[in-house]
Amino acid sequence: MAEVIVFYSIASLLVFCSIMVVTRKNPIASAIYLVGALFLVAAVFAFLGADFVAAIQVLVYAGAIMVLFLFVIMLLNIDPELLKSPPMTAGEAAVLILTILSFIVISVTVFKGQLVAPVGELTTQEIAKNGGNTAVIGLALFMKYVWPFELASFLILLAIVASVVIAKKDKKKLTGDQADAERNMVGDLR
Amino acid sequence: MGLSLEQLTGWLAGVDEFWIQLAATIVKFIVVLLISLHVPPLMVWAERRIPALMQRRKGPNRVGIFRFRLFGLMQPLADTIKLIFKEEVVPDTAHKFFFHLAPVFVIFPALLVITAVPFGHPVTLGGYIFPMSVTRVDVGFLFVLAISSIAVYGISLAGWASNNKYSLLGGLRASAQMISYEIPLGMSLIPIVLIYGTLDLNEIVMQQQNVWGVFLAPISFVLFVVCMFAETNRAPFDMAEGESEIVAGYLTEYGTFKFSAFFLGEYVGMFTLSCLAATFFFGGWQIPFVSYETLVQISGSSLVASLIGMMVLLVKAAFFMWLYIWVRWTLPRFRYDQLMSLGWKFLLPLALANVVITAAVLVALQASRL
Amino acid sequence: MISLHHYLTLATVVFACGVLGVLFRRNLLIIMMSVELMLNAANIAFVGASTALANLDGQIMVFFVMTVAACEAAVGLAMVIAIYRRYGTIMTDFLRTLRG
Numbered sequence: 001m002a003e004v005i006v007f008y009s010i011a012s013l014l015v016f017c018s019i020m021v022v023t024r025k026n027p028i029a030s031a032i033y034l035v036g037a038l039f040l041v042a043a044v045f046a047f048l049g050a051d052f053v054a055a056i057q058v059l060v061y062a063g064a065i066m067v068l069f070l071f072v073i074m075l076l077n078i079d080p081e082l083l084k085s086p087p088m089t090a091g092e093a094a095v096l097i098l099t100i101l102s103f104i105v106i107s108v109t110v111f112k113g114q115l116v117a118p119v120g121e122l123t124t125q126e127i128a129k130n131g132g133n134t135a136v137i138g139l140a141l142f143m144k145y146v147w148p149f150e151l152a153s154f155l156i157l158l159a160i161v162a163s164v165v166i167a168k169k170d171k172k173k174l175t176g177d178q179a180d181a182e183r184n185m186v187g188d189l190r
Numbered sequence: 191m192g193l194s195l196e197q198l199t200g201w202l203a204g205v206d207e208f209w210i211q212l213a214a215t216i217v218k219f220i221v222v223l224l225i226s227l228h229v230p231p232l233m234v235w236a237e238r239r240i241p242a243l244m245q246r247r248k249g250p251n252r253v254g255i256f257r258f259r260l261f262g263l264m265q266p267l268a269d270t271i272k273l274i275f276k277e278e279v280v281p282d283t284a285h286k287f288f289f290h291l292a293p294v295f296v297i298f299p300a301l302l303v304i305t306a307v308p309f310g311h312p313v314t315l316g317g318y319i320f321p322m323s324v325t326r327v328d329v330g331f332l333f334v335l336a337i338s339s340i341a342v343y344g345i346s347l348a349g350w351a352s353n354n355k356y357s358l359l360g361g362l363r364a365s366a367q368m369i370s371y372e373i374p375l376g377m378s379l380i381p382i383v384l385i386y387g388t389l390d391l392n393e394i395v396m397q398q399q400n401v402w403g404v405f406l407a408p409i410s411f412v413l414f415v416v417c418m419f420a421e422t423n424r425a426p427f428d429m430a431e432g433e434s435e436i437v438a439g440y441l442t443e444y445g446t447f448k449f450s451a452f453f454l455g456e457y458v459g460m461f462t463l464s465c466l467a468a469t470f471f472f473g474g475w476q477i478p479f480v481s482y483e484t485l486v487q488i489s490g491s492s493l494v495a496s497l498i499g500m501m502v503l504l505v506k507a508a509f510f511m512w513l514y515i516w517v518r519w520t521l522p523r524f525r526y527d528q529l530m531s532l533g534w535k536f537l538l539p540l541a542l543a544n545v546v547i548t549a550a551v552l553v554a555l556q557a558s559r560l
Numbered sequence: 561m562i563s564l565h566h567y568l569t570l571a572t573v574v575f576a577c578g579v580l581g582v583l584f585r586r587n588l589l590i591i592m593m594s595v596e597l598m599l600n601a602a603n604i605a606f607v608g609a610s611t612a613l614a615n616l617d618g619q620i621m622v623f624f625v626m627t628v629a630a631c632e633a634a635v636g637l638a639m640v641i642a643i644y645r646r647y648g649t650i651m652t653d654f655l656r657t658l659r660g
Contacts, residue, residue, distance in 0.1 A: 007562045022581030027589045041600045048611045053622045055332035063339030065633045072637045103576035111569045120615035152627045159631030163638035
């Protein structure tokens, strides 16, 4: 009984936060609602007994990635006047309704579906016997999945180097015709 | 009132354990909340009297109630009353929702983290075992690190929502500082996990019965203390609220109650990190050379022995709070670039080297409990 | 009781919000946030399946998905900064140089 109440409250809050993320005009409001949504996703993980991923979710997603988002939004300092978008056309409204309808159909199909995958042996009791969720994940990461683990660290290194290179200020300044052409192009489209 | 003790205990024995543990958790939460909310006023008093003593002057000692001056302990009371009753000025162009939301993000993580700190040995009362932390988190260590990284949002939101150049600068610098020092903070604690082989804070404290963590991982301790100062934006890392530099930094536009809310968050954060430092390195609630069984024999009750443990933890936390004040009033402030290069170019490699060396030593001695 | 179906449906609904965000919003940053939302929906599905099938692979997958998402967010945000510096805007209406 308590389980049902907890799950439905977390789920409804999560759906509310997700809707708020995609409907707010101010990107900072979206970012804060996304932080809330990520926290709630961590709550879902903890509810499922996956303690380690729940903690990592808060640590990595809500604690680092979203801070990065927030920094970029604040540094770009966008004029709110330019955030207003033109009203939705009829075609866009049709696509919106069609997408929502198709996702309702998909959700109902998923909800009524049947589980056909083979069930493994790592039930909650087994996990507790083997030293807890973190210990089991740690062993799996360093024994069975050690190659993806090392490759993931290499990927992170690549991402660090790439983001530093891409976001660096360009030393050479665009001068003369090239700069005018750029400026005119953007000016025409506004 | 025909309820006798036998009837009460008989009824209690039939209640589901879930409700009893829930009631115990609520009681523990209220107690921990009260303790941590009483720390900021004491810190405000300590923050003015201790430096006064260090600087050979007296500090505030005039405020009194009915002629009881009490060494100036009434001063924080007077400050709080003033802060509550002053008129609150919110700038017109500030983003209202986030302006009011920012202090929440500063207080909430500090209070949430302190629920995982073990205040004493689990108490056996009437056949049930009650752990002496408000929550029993299996991944306590990760939980602590994860929640303390939420505090960054409060500061960046405060800086941005004030719609003020200096606030934004101060807020962004403080956030950059906090996220830069979170990494060495986490990494300095990894050797502790390697040595004790568990993420559960209760277990880590229990295993420090014979040797405290500070003797097994001294570099970790030094790193943790340095990052502790940086995480709470305290001197010498208080670039963000640098009093003489950018007005009050991200706090410029905040008056009265919200200002005190930020300071509440900061002091509770300091208290939380002090408790954690005591838990990881100084043996938590353990008294050196006195085991828990001895305490139970002396006091005759498991609850009293655990409460003694709680007092011991508070004394150790008080030592770290005093350290905070001492360092603040002794060292000058870091410049922003010095701060960032210290965090990334010195502390991070040192933390990494610490992890590698500790792991190597543990494998060589085959002493790891993993 | 709460079964795998509930978790998968929750994941679908959150994923739908993410898809709608990517389709209908013009602000690059909000599009990126919607992508993060979609990744999290997939994570919920993985962990739900991991618990229902008593298999740890789902949680390991979530670990790697988070890693990749962090890298993608970092590189994506660096690109947003570069775009802003070059075109002066992050509204996708005006980012059309590859078009036609």
